[in-house]
Amino acid sequence: MTAVEAETGRLRDESDEPGWEVDPDDEWGVAVIATVGRQLKLRREAVGMRAAEFGVAVGYGEDLVYKVEGGKRIPRQEYLDRADEVLDAGGLIAATWEDVKKVRYPKKVRELGKLEAKAVEIALYECHIIPGLLQTREHARAVIGAAQPPYSPDDVERMVAARLARQSVFERSPAPALSFVLEEGPLRRPIGGTMVWREQLERLLEVGRLHNVVLQVMPTSCDAHSGLDGRIELLKFPDGTAVGRSDGAFNSRPIAEPRHLRILELRYGTIRAQALSPGESLAFIEQLLGET
Structure with a gap:
């Protein structure tokens, strides 16, 4: 087991508080979360970080990183803030919270x-x-x-x-x-x-x-x-x-x-x-x- 994998095992997983499930019937919510997830993935890949490494840096497990990036989970504000710091996004990722917070609750x-x-x-x-x-x-x-x-x-x-x-x-x-x-x-x-x-x-x-x-x-x-x-x-x-x-x-x-x-x-x-x-x-x- 690599050091990253060992560290990931101690990170917050789906039973903790990584985010919320996206309601598949909420078309606007699905679109917003999918767009934010795609931006996160593109920026992570642009700096050459693997999902597991990124997860360690932001304090979440690799599986949850994939779910957020795949538009399957609604990220919390602290996740976006930490991702902005790790990816040196200059506030662009943190700013997506203004859109995310509008769809974080049930339709x-x-x-x-x-x-x-x-x-x-x-x-x-x-x-x-x-x-x-x-x-x-x-x-x-x-x-x-x-x-x-x-x-x-x-x-x-x-x-x-x-x-x-x-x-x-x-x-x-x-x-x-x-x-x-x-x-x-x-x-x-x-x-x-x-x-x-x-x-x-x-x-x-x-x-x-x-x-x-x-x-x-x-x-x-x-x-x-x-x-x-x-x-x-x-x-x-x-x-x-x-x-x-x-x-x-x-x-x-x-x-x-x-x-x-x-x-x-x-x-x-x-x-x-x-x-x-x-x-x-x-x-x-x-x-x-x-x-x-």
Whole structure:
């Protein structure tokens, strides 16, 4: 065994965190990653480095180098930064991260993130879980990690990162108007353990106090309401258009017809009227936090 081969055996492999699988149905993502991989291979070959040697230099195994270069894996930012240094690319390889980061998340999540990034109003009722826009990293990891059949550790981290990336909506300027109605039940479920639960409740209090956010709790003592069928989401855009989704009424498919949107707006408005007021809701969450 050569020294390079021996060193490669100690490098990060596919069970570590080399990158993410490319979704074959994501045509744009496939094209971007294939182009970046081809650039990496051409530059590596131009300086006369074998894949195994390059892998040692950047801290990854030879097999993963081939997968990244072949457009089969989405490289992480640190991989591209290190490759730029090793290949003396003058920042050209590192700069490809601007394209890679746009396709690093699943296509469905990217499309949702784009809509949320453009919306001037977001209204969301969630009945079974705390919405992804409000989840902490550890809470999201516990929720995603509980899926059956289980996701691979790499897929869990990719999905967690995608969920947290959507939360950039809170950093936008001008800030959108955000409204959330959460059921009491999920707030009481200590997902991830006591510390993760506490951090999640603290996050809800932090967000609920933002000037552009209205956060309400639907108490379990409430009688039947129009959200029992499931999740309701409404997004409104600067040009006056809107998109909505509902688990029960429209089978979660996006809708934009005015008459259908009016139905969702009516249901969401009724839910808000039955929920605790924003002040009462924050007091309720504070009480839960005190009980943990």
